[in-house]
Amino acid sequence: MxxxxxxxxxxxxxxxxxxxxxxxxxxxxxxxxxxxxxxxxxxxxxxxxxxxxxxxxxxxxxxxxxxxxxxxxxxxxxxxxxxxxxxxxxxxxxxxxxxxxxxxxxxxxxxxxxxxxxxxxxxxxxxxxxxxxxxxxxxxxxxxxxxxxxxxxxxxxxxxxxxxxxxxxxxxxxxxxxxxxxxxxxxxxxxxxxxxxxxxxxxxxxxxxxxxxxxxxxKPEPQWSDPVPFLETVFGFSSGGTPIQRIGYSEDDSMLGGGFVQDDTPVFEATIEQGEYWKGETKNYYTGSGWDLSIDETNERHVSPPIQSDELEAVEREEKVAQLQFYGEGEQRFNHFFYPGELLSDEIENVHTEQVEPVVIHPVSNQATFLNGQVPPNQYELAYFEQTFQIAGLKEDGEGFSDLEMDAYTQLPEALPDRVQELAEELTTTSETVYDQVRAIERYLRGPEFQYETEDVPVPGANQDYVDQFLFETQRGYCDNFSTAMAVMLRTLDIPTRWVKGFTEGELLETNEDNQSFLISNKNAHSWVEVYFPSAGWVSFEPTPSFSGFNYEQEQLDLENNDLEEIPTPEEQEDLELPEEEAQVEETEEGTNDEAASNEQQSYGWLIGTSIGLLIILSTLVFVFRKRLSTTYVNRKQRSAQSVEDYARSFEHLLWLLRLYGVKRKENQTIREYARYVEKELALQDSPMVELAETYEQFLYSDNKHQLNKQKFDENWKKMLKQITS
Incomplete structure (x- = not known):
C-alpha cells in the first residue's frame, strides 16, 4: 500500500x-x-x-x-x-x-x-x-x-x-x-x-x-429510585418536589414557592448618604402561582417622566445622589437600573465614560432602562428623591382612583378562594381609612401567627393558590410569601397595589463625612409592596417580619387617644417583641424561580462537563507519560533504598517496569529463566539481569539474607534501567 x-x-x-x-x-x-x-x-x-x-x-x-x-x-x-x-x-x-x-x-x-x-x-x-x-x-x-x-x-x-x-x-x-x-x-x-x-x-x-x-x-418500571433528584437537591437545583433554590434576584416570578439556600455572592457596592431599598422592577398581574406583567401592556415601552412633576401633599422628597459599582467586569447580569426611592432625573451618568445618557421608565414594570436598549454600565451614578411619607395626609386620602389604576392594579384570578377576601375584610372591619386598612393587613402578616422560614417552604399544588396556601395552611415563608399575600388581600378590598422586587440596603462597609458604602449581595434580594395614594403616589410597605421598612412621619396625636395602638410608628414596630425565630432571622432575599433554577442547572452542568474534561486531560497525561512517570518513580525508590528489603522491592519494581515496556514474564517461567529471557530480548551483556535475579532469589530462599553487595546491585540496576528506557 x-x-x-x-x-x-x-x-x-x-x-x-x-x-x-x-x-x-x-x-x-x-x-x-x-x-x-x-x-x-x-x-x-x-x-x-x-x-x-x-x-x-x-x-x-x-x-x-x-x-x-x-x-x-x-x-x-x-x-x-x-x-x-x-x-x-x-x-x-x-x-x-x-x-x-x-x-x-x-x-x-x-x-x-x-x-x-x-x-x-x-x-x-x-x-x-x-x-x-x-x-x-x-x-x-x-x-x-x-x-x-x-x-x-x-x-x-x-x-x-x-x-x-x-x-x-x-x-x-x-x-x-x-x-x-x-x-x-x-x-x-x-x-x-x-x-x-x-x-x-x-x-x-x-x-x-x-x-x-x-x-x-x-420496558418494566424502574426497579431502583432515581438518584438524580437527590443529587439535584444536594447541589441546590432541584427540579421537582419541593425545590431548594439559591437566593438571588430573578426576572421570572411566574412560579413562586419552595425553600432556598443562602448565597453571599456580592452583586454591587453602593455609595449613598444612608441605607435605602433598591428598586429593580414592579409587577401587577397575579396569576395564582406568581407574578407577571399585564398581558396587553407587557411589550409597550413609552418615554414617560421618571418623576411626578406636581408637588404631592402626603410625601416629602429630598434630592440625593447614589453611585453603584457592580461586581464582575463586563458581566452585568441586569438589563435595567436599580435605584432607591424615586428617580429625580430621566438621565443617568456612566461613571466610566462620564457621559450622561437618557433612560426610559416602563409604565407597568417601572423598570429604568437606556432609551437605546443597551445594557447598563458596570458603574453608574443617578439622582433620586428620598421619600418620607406623611401619615396624616395618607389617612385623609383614599378617593380619586382612576379606572386604569383600578383595572391594572386590582386584578385577581377568578379562581382565588373566597376565604382570602373574607380574611382581608375581617382584618379591616374597624379600619376607617384606606391607610388604616393597609396597616392592619401589614401588622397581621408581621404578627405571631406567621413564621419567617427560608428552607422548609412548601410549593403549592397544581390547582392550589399560592396566597391561599400561605395564609391558611403553612403560614411560613419568606419575603415573596408575605409581600404577595399583602398585595392580594389589599386587591380584594379594591385598593390598587403592585408587587415590587429589588434589594434591601445591604451590609454597611464604611462611613465617611457625607456618604456610606454598602455591599449588596444575593442574600439581600427582596420583595415588598407599593400601594397607590393620590396624594403621595406609590407608597411602599414592608409586610415581611424582621425587615425595617420605609420612612414615615407620624402626625401629632393625642396621647389619651385609645386609637394610638392601631397606627404604631416604625420605631414602635421595631420595638415590638418578635418571636424568637424571627429575632434571629438575618436580612434575606427573595427565592429564585424556574429561570434561576435553569441558570443553576447551566452552571452545574458546565461544572460537571468541565470536571469530566479535566479528568480526561489528567488521565490522558498520566497515560501518555506513564512510562516516564513509572521510571522516575522506581528510580527514586531505588536511590532511597537502605535495607535489604528495600533492594528486594527495587527488583520487584524492575519486574513491573519491564512488563510496562512490553517484556512480559510467562506464567511457567522462574525468576532466573525470565532474567535470561530479558537479557536475550534486550541484547544485554555482562548478565546484569541474571545477577539481580540471583540476589533477589538469595533474599527469598537463603537463610543469610543480609549479605548484599549494594555497589554491585546499583551498577546492575543502572545498566538495566538505561537499557529499558533507551
Whole structure:
C-alpha cells in the first residue's frame, strides 16, 4: 500500500474521531452562553486541521494561540461603550478568574473564562484524538468518558442525550474494532481494507438493529429510585418536589414557592448618604402561582417622566445622589437600573465614560432602562428623591382612583378562594381609612401567627393558590410569601397595589463625612409592596417580619387617644417583641424561580462537563507519560533504598517496569529463566539481569539474607534501567 493510502486511511479514522468530539459540542447551549454550537464546531475543526498539518511544535502552538484569541474575540466582541482595549479587559478578566480559582470559588468564573477553558479543552482533545487514533490505535477510554459526559449533561440539564448515546456507540464501536484490527494487522505485517469495511458495516447494522428493538420492546418500571433528584437537591437545583433554590434576584416570578439556600455572592457596592431599598422592577398581574406583567401592556415601552412633576401633599422628597459599582467586569447580569426611592432625573451618568445618557421608565414594570436598549454600565451614578411619607395626609386620602389604576392594579384570578377576601375584610372591619386598612393587613402578616422560614417552604399544588396556601395552611415563608399575600388581600378590598422586587440596603462597609458604602449581595434580594395614594403616589410597605421598612412621619396625636395602638410608628414596630425565630432571622432575599433554577442547572452542568474534561486531560497525561512517570518513580525508590528489603522491592519494581515496556514474564517461567529471557530480548551483556535475579532469589530462599553487595546491585540496576528506557 502506498504512503498516500495510509494517509487517507488515517485521515478517515481521525475524521470519525472528530464526529465523536462533536457530541461534546452539541450540549454547549445547555452548559454555557458563551457562543453557539456552530461557532465551537468551527473552532474545533481549525484545531483538527492544525494537528493534521504536523507542523513544528512551536509553530503549532502559536497557531493554536491565534485561533484561541480569535475565537474569544469572535464570541466576546469589544464594546464601543468601553474605552479600554479589548486585550486589557481580557487580561483583567483572566486575572480576576485566577483569583477565584485559587480561592476555590469556581462557580464565580466569568463566561469568557469558562469559554476559554472549553476552547483549550478542544485544542488538547484535537491532539489527543490524533495521538490515540493514529499512533496508539486506542479510543476506548475517550469513548467511555464521552458516554459519561453526555449522560451527566442529559441528567442535570434539559439536553436530551438519547440520540447522542446511539451515535457515540455506533461511531465508537466502529473505531474500537477498526483500530484493534489495524493494530493487529500492523503487528503481523498485513491487514485487509475489505475486512475492515465488512466489520464497519456489521457493527453499524448490529447497533442500529439492537437500538431499534430496545426502543420498540416493552420496558418494566424502574426497579431502583432515581438518584438524580437527590443529587439535584444536594447541589441546590432541584427540579421537582419541593425545590431548594439559591437566593438571588430573578426576572421570572411566574412560579413562586419552595425553600432556598443562602448565597453571599456580592452583586454591587453602593455609595449613598444612608441605607435605602433598591428598586429593580414592579409587577401587577397575579396569576395564582406568581407574578407577571399585564398581558396587553407587557411589550409597550413609552418615554414617560421618571418623576411626578406636581408637588404631592402626603410625601416629602429630598434630592440625593447614589453611585453603584457592580461586581464582575463586563458581566452585568441586569438589563435595567436599580435605584432607591424615586428617580429625580430621566438621565443617568456612566461613571466610566462620564457621559450622561437618557433612560426610559416602563409604565407597568417601572423598570429604568437606556432609551437605546443597551445594557447598563458596570458603574453608574443617578439622582433620586428620598421619600418620607406623611401619615396624616395618607389617612385623609383614599378617593380619586382612576379606572386604569383600578383595572391594572386590582386584578385577581377568578379562581382565588373566597376565604382570602373574607380574611382581608375581617382584618379591616374597624379600619376607617384606606391607610388604616393597609396597616392592619401589614401588622397581621408581621404578627405571631406567621413564621419567617427560608428552607422548609412548601410549593403549592397544581390547582392550589399560592396566597391561599400561605395564609391558611403553612403560614411560613419568606419575603415573596408575605409581600404577595399583602398585595392580594389589599386587591380584594379594591385598593390598587403592585408587587415590587429589588434589594434591601445591604451590609454597611464604611462611613465617611457625607456618604456610606454598602455591599449588596444575593442574600439581600427582596420583595415588598407599593400601594397607590393620590396624594403621595406609590407608597411602599414592608409586610415581611424582621425587615425595617420605609420612612414615615407620624402626625401629632393625642396621647389619651385609645386609637394610638392601631397606627404604631416604625420605631414602635421595631420595638415590638418578635418571636424568637424571627429575632434571629438575618436580612434575606427573595427565592429564585424556574429561570434561576435553569441558570443553576447551566452552571452545574458546565461544572460537571468541565470536571469530566479535566479528568480526561489528567488521565490522558498520566497515560501518555506513564512510562516516564513509572521510571522516575522506581528510580527514586531505588536511590532511597537502605535495607535489604528495600533492594528486594527495587527488583520487584524492575519486574513491573519491564512488563510496562512490553517484556512480559510467562506464567511457567522462574525468576532466573525470565532474567535470561530479558537479557536475550534486550541484547544485554555482562548478565546484569541474571545477577539481580540471583540476589533477589538469595533474599527469598537463603537463610543469610543480609549479605548484599549494594555497589554491585546499583551498577546492575543502572545498566538495566538505561537499557529499558533507551
Amino acid at each position: 502506498s504512503h498516500n493510502n495510509y494517509a487517507l486511511r488515517d485521515y478517515f479514522l481521525y475524521g470519525l474521531g472528530f464526529i465523536l468530539l462533536l457530541e461534546w459540542l452539541y450540549p454547549v447551549p445547555y452548559i454555557t452562553s458563551g457562543g453557539s454550537v456552530s461557532a465551537f464546531i468551527v473552532i474545533a475543526a481549525l484545531f483538527f486541521i492544525i494537528t493534521l498539518l504536523k507542523l513544528p511544535i512551536i509553530l503549532s502552538f502559536l497557531l493554536r494561540v491565534v485561533v484561541t484569541i480569535g475565537a474569544l474575540f469572535w464570541l466576546f466582541p469589544s464594546s464601543q461603550e468601553v474605552q479600554e482595549s479589548w486585550f486589557s479587559l481580557v487580561v483583567q478578566d483572566f486575572f480576576d478568574n485566577l483569583i477565584y480559582i485559587l480561592a476555590g470559588n469556581v462557580l464565580e468564573l466569568s463566561e469568557l473564562f469558562r469559554t476559554f477553558l472549553f476552547i483549550v479543552l478542544l485544542s488538547i482533545l484535537s491532539y489527543l484524538l490524533h495521538y490515540w487514533i493514529v499512533h496508539v490505535r486506542r479510543i476506548l477510554l475517550f469513548l467511555i468518558v464521552s458516554v459519561v459526559y453526555v449522560g451527566a449533561i442529559d441528567s442535570f440539564t434539559d439536553y436530551s442525550g438519547e440520540a447522542s448515546i446511539v451515535r457515540l456507540f455506533i461511531i465508537g464501536m466502529i473505531l474500537v474494532v477498526t483500530l484493534r484490527l489495524l493494530k493487529n494487522g500492523e503487528k503481523n505485517g498485513s491487514f485487509s481494507f475489505l475486512k475492515i469495511g465488512k466489520v464497519m458495516a456489521f457493527i453499524s447494522v448490529f447497533i442500529l438493529t439492537a437500538a431499534s428493538l430496545s426502543f420498540a420492546m416493552p
